[in-house]
Amino acid sequence: MSEMLIKNATVYDPINGVNGDLMDIAVKDGKIVDSVGNSAQTIDAGGRLVYPGGVDAHTHIAGSKVNVGRIMRPEDSRTGIKPRTAITRPYTGYTVPNVYAMGYRYAEMGYTTAFEAAIPIMKARHTHEELEEIPIIDKGGLTLFGSNWMVMDAIREDDQDRLAAYVAWGLLASRGWGVKVVNPGGGEAWGFGKNVSGLDDPVPNFEVTPRQIIRNLAEVNEKMNLPHSIHLHCNNLGVPGNYETTLASFDICKDIKSRRDRQSLHVTHVMFNSLGGNHWGDFVSKTDVIADYLNKNDFLTIDMGQMIFGSATTMTADGPVQYRNSTTFKARWGNGDVELEDVSGVTPLYYSPQVYFYGVMWAMGLELALLTKDPWKVLLTTDHPNGGPYENYPEAMTLLMSKKKREEAIAKITEKAYDRWHITGIERELDWYDIAIKTRAAHAKVLGLVEQGKGHLGTGADADIAIYDIKPDETDATIEYDKVKAGFRRSAYTIKGGEVVARDGTITATPKGRTFWVRTTVDNDGYGRMMDDLKFKFRNYYSVNMGNYMVQNEYVEHPVVLETEYQ
Amino acid sequence: MIIKDVLCPFCGCLCDDLAVKVENNKVVDIMHACKIGESKIRGHDRIKAPMMRDNKNSEFREVSYDEAINESARILANSRRPLLYGWASGLCEMMKKGVLLTEEVGGIIDNTASVCHGPSALGVHEKGLPTGTLGQFANRADVVVFWGCNPVHAHPRHMGRYSVFNKGFFTNKGRRSRKVVVFDVRKTDTANLADEYVQVNPGEDYMVLSALRAIVAGRVDVVPDTVGGISREKLVEVAETLKGAKFGIVYFGMGLTQSRGKYKNIDNAVSLVTELNAHGKHSIIPMRGHYNVTGFGNVCAWETGFVNAVDMSRGYPYYNPGETCSNDLLMREEIDAAFIIAGDAGAHFPAQSIARMGKVPVINIDPFHSATTEMANIVIPTKVSGVELEGTAYRMDGVSLRMRKLVDVDFPSDEEVLDKIIAKVREIKGASS
Ligand code: SF4
Numbered sequence A: 001m002s003e004m005l006i007k008n009a010t011v012y013d014p015i016n017g018v019n020g021d022l023m024d025i026a027v028k029d030g031k032i033v034d035s036v037g038n039s040a041q042t043i044d045a046g047g048r049l050v051y052p053g054g055v056d057a058h059t060h061i062a063g064s065k066v067n068v069g070r071i072m073r074p075e076d077s078r079t080g081i082k083p084r085t086a087i088t089r090p091y092t093g094y095t096v097p098n099v100y101a102m103g104y105r106y107a108e109m110g111y112t113t114a115f116e117a118a119i120p121i122m123k124a125r126h127t128h129e130e131l132e133e134i135p136i137i138d139k140g141g142l143t144l145f146g147s148n149w150m151v152m153d154a155i156r157e158d159d160q161d162r163l164a165a166y167v168a169w170g171l172l173a174s175r176g177w178g179v180k181v182v183n184p185g186g187g188e189a190w191g192f193g194k195n196v197s198g199l200d201d202p203v204p205n206f207e208v209t210p211r212q213i214i215r216n217l218a219e220v221n222e223k224m225n226l227p228h229s230i231h232l233h234c235n236n237l238g239v240p241g242n243y244e245t246t247l248a249s250f251d252i253c254k255d256i257k258s259r260r261d262r263q264s265l266h267v268t269h270v271m272f273n274s275l276g277g278n279h280w281g282d283f284v285s286k287t288d289v290i291a292d293y294l295n296k297n298d299f300l301t302i303d304m305g306q307m308i309f310g311s312a313t314t315m316t317a318d319g320p321v322q323y324r325n326s327t328t329f330k331a332r333w334g335n336g337d338v339e340l341e342d343v344s345g346v347t348p349l350y351y352s353p354q355v356y357f358y359g360v361m362w363a364m365g366l367e368l369a370l371l372t373k374d375p376w377k378v379l380l381t382t383d384h385p386n387g388g389p390y391e392n393y394p395e396a397m398t399l400l401m402s403k404k405k406r407e408e409a410i411a412k413i414t415e416k417a418y419d420r421w422h423i424t425g426i427e428r429e430l431d432w433y434d435i436a437i438k439t440r441a442a443h444a445k446v447l448g449l450v451e452q453g454k455g456h457l458g459t460g461a462d463a464d465i466a467i468y469d470i471k472p473d474e475t476d477a478t479i480e481y482d483k484v485k486a487g488f489r490r491s492a493y494t495i496k497g498g499e500v501v502a503r504d505g506t507i508t509a510t511p512k513g514r515t516f517w518v519r520t521t522v523d524n525d526g527y528g529r530m531m532d533d534l535k536f537k538f539r540n541y542y543s544v545n546m547g548n549y550m551v552q553n554e555y556v557e558h559p560v561v562l563e564t565e566y567q
Numbered sequence B: 001m002i003i004k005d006v007l008c009p010f011c012g013c014l015c016d017d018l019a020v021k022v023e024n025n026k027v028v029d030i031m032h033a034c035k036i037g038e039s040k041i042r043g044h045d046r047i048k049a050p051m052m053r054d055n056k057n058s059e060f061r062e063v064s065y066d067e068a069i070n071e072s073a074r075i076l077a078n079s080r081r082p083l084l085y086g087w088a089s090g091l092c093e094m095m096k097k098g099v100l101l102t103e104e105v106g107g108i109i110d111n112t113a114s115v116c117h118g119p120s121a122l123g124v125h126e127k128g129l130p131t132g133t134l135g136q137f138a139n140r141a142d143v144v145v146f147w148g149c150n151p152v153h154a155h156p157r158h159m160g161r162y163s164v165f166n167k168g169f170f171t172n173k174g175r176r177s178r179k180v181v182v183f184d185v186r187k188t189d190t191a192n193l194a195d196e197y198v199q200v201n202p203g204e205d206y207m208v209l210s211a212l213r214a215i216v217a218g219r220v221d222v223v224p225d226t227v228g229g230i231s232r233e234k235l236v237e238v239a240e241t242l243k244g245a246k247f248g249i250v251y252f253g254m255g256l257t258q259s260r261g262k263y264k265n266i267d268n269a270v271s272l273v274t275e276l277n278a279h280g281k282h283s284i285i286p287m288r289g290h291y292n293v294t295g296f297g298n299v300c301a302w303e304t305g306f307v308n309a310v311d312m313s314r315g316y317p318y319y320n321p322g323e324t325c326s327n328d329l330l331m332r333e334e335i336d337a338a339f340i341i342a343g344d345a346g347a348h349f350p351a352q353s354i355a356r357m358g359k360v361p362v363i364n365i366d367p368f369h370s371a372t373t374e375m376a377n378i379v380i381p382t383k384v385s386g387v388e389l390e391g392t393a394y395r396m397d398g399v400s401l402r403m404r405k406l407v408d409v410d411f412p413s414d415e416e417v418l419d420k421i422i423a424k425v426r427e428i429k430g431a432s433s
């Protein structure tokens, strides 16, 4: 197959410790190799910035709730339009792009992998139908387990083998890569319009607590040797004072040993879960306390969930939050309960810098990233499209790189926010290496994708490469942030699996991506007990027959299956 | 051989518990299906071969697939404003190809929801939709409302499988676990099975919904003595039933979407249900007709950003219901060619639209003879999806399932026909540009 040589690249490859070295990168058959022959296609990077292809460990790009957003918001699909070309289908949408724009825009920014952060098992077929239609990028998804009857019954009956067998079955049924836990227990309570109030508030009718759900799933996750840790969306999201719940949730997993070279707990969009105060009147940022915890502990990672001012479509398995949002802001409300498993809600919001709590929340994402010393512990995300669309990652990157840019942004935010946050006192400015960590290397590491060849440029890695029209040695990102943002927004070259898929922000090829999922063998009698319970639930409570439930192979055309074993 | 877990390719219930006995590549017995589902699986009025005619009054002559496909492609490629309509009785796989073909020819793609639950989509644009899967309602709902729908006839197994007679986790007494209320202009067979039948004056659903909202909001004082033919006392009683529910579910049909008020009715119904969530848990769901009409909305949304009525003449999706729905375009006499697939425009469009279809070339892709066949110039028979072909369909609640194949036939699939038309259109357009 084809060979390629990228010459004169200023490379940042944190996983391999490469920090701005001028070097050549050789590619053969879609992988990074040590050298290639003379006939290789040559790209002269001319000293420009080269990163591994971007990896997004938490984004909402496919499935039922994304489509609910599209159907609910034709006004969103009327933006971001680009007509079809000889090789691209039309683009539509800003917060809820169509499947084509979804893949093209990631590729145009130099991103080559994205993981959907919430797959309801029962609706996983839909998720994969959309994932398959998203061009270019590789993908995967995290499966929802936090309010599932099978999970809660096994936990209540103290049967971890059965729990593991079900998690394995659920990952297979949904072709999922990891265990997502959203507002544990709250989804079941929302089945009757209620919620759980904290980690020790028992789930109605199931008599297990959110704490037990988190602990058991985290333990089982390690016994299953899954590539990713459990991925937690904490209870009490968006409630002032919730930082205490967040800290207590961290503590649940403090003594859990990871079986792999990664965290044993990932907590997502922590910005929404770092609120201090007792109500919105006295609400303040508590990111300092959260960052302090991260600075003292090495078992956990988080992502920012950075807020971007403007239009957002919030979508989450946290059903009660969305009901509250829609009633508070008189916004449209899409609710999507999934029998026996979970719930979800979709609500469009508009984040104005003139509303103080949005101003503070905007600052909080940045604070988490800047106050936490180790760049590997905090991933750059917007929890697309909850904090805002992923096309704004370059905005978030440059905010982290430039104090001056932050000051400019702060000047546009209502002064009522100023005494509630920490952002004004923060001098730190991230460099090219830090950004490479926060936008690709750490994402791959957190997801357990490094061995799969993602997030780095070492020999044998996937030849997913982004060349940006930025010369690091001639560019001062602390001042020239507009130029840097423009550079990150449109890569000079995006190379995916050794093929140039975008040039100067224009798509040049649209190969199909692959989908990662995990198959775990649970070889003990927990499996039999699980199957008995599962069959009982299908016979009595599911509205779909078990024989029609699981995602079939037809829906994942280019799978990459990681096999693990439960111990 | 008995094939289990078979899905029914007829109505939006998409029952997936059928068992079908197949012998010598023939369906000999169908178990668990209702009558209309069974009749669809058995088939009838099958079109045997592709046919063409120049003049709609003349007789069809049998032609080869290639000839019919090439001529269809020629018509579409040369049309300035082709309409590609139907889609609801096909699989998602072919719908994706339908969107692509529409892009290729710069046409308008629209589905049967246009004359059915299209207004529901507009209601969703206005207010959203608090909803869920049918099993959620089956397991939890203690108050069940049917508004302007008659499942006894249109969705015969709905009440037995999902909504009324079945037992669930929190509804383990089946029928006795639920209070059933029917709002309709007529005392339907569904109303006969209800605990409460509320007769609404034709065209006055909107007012009844408004009155209920007022009562739920504690403003019974603004409600007149009778609204929509219903006494205030009765409305208060029903509102109390709704407020008292632990979990209330509203199933609604064309009695609400296609009566006076149309999408405003849906807006109002969704608002009522949203407001009821201050009391218990409440959801609402449209009773979708064709087994995969919900799938079209989903495919169209993820492909184009819009749920139906998408005009591709600009090279990108443009959606403006009232302007870009099939009947808007036909009545304005803009359409100069019609491609009708997996839906029967001939049987369901108003006379003015039909008149326009009578004047333009009509291509009909369908396994079965229908009213559309009568006005077609080209007819291309295909496999019956879910009987002769496997693939994806979406139940009325948006749960995606894989339809099974029961028997083998020689007909091409819709998708294969679309692929060939797309290839031919590209060839024609490529040659002329
Ligand atoms: S209710 Fe509908 S889906 Fe079920 S068997 Fe009857 S026609 Fe088929």
Ligand SMILES: [Zn+2]
Pocket: A058, A059, A060, A117, A268, A269, A383, A386
């Ligand atoms: Zn998220």
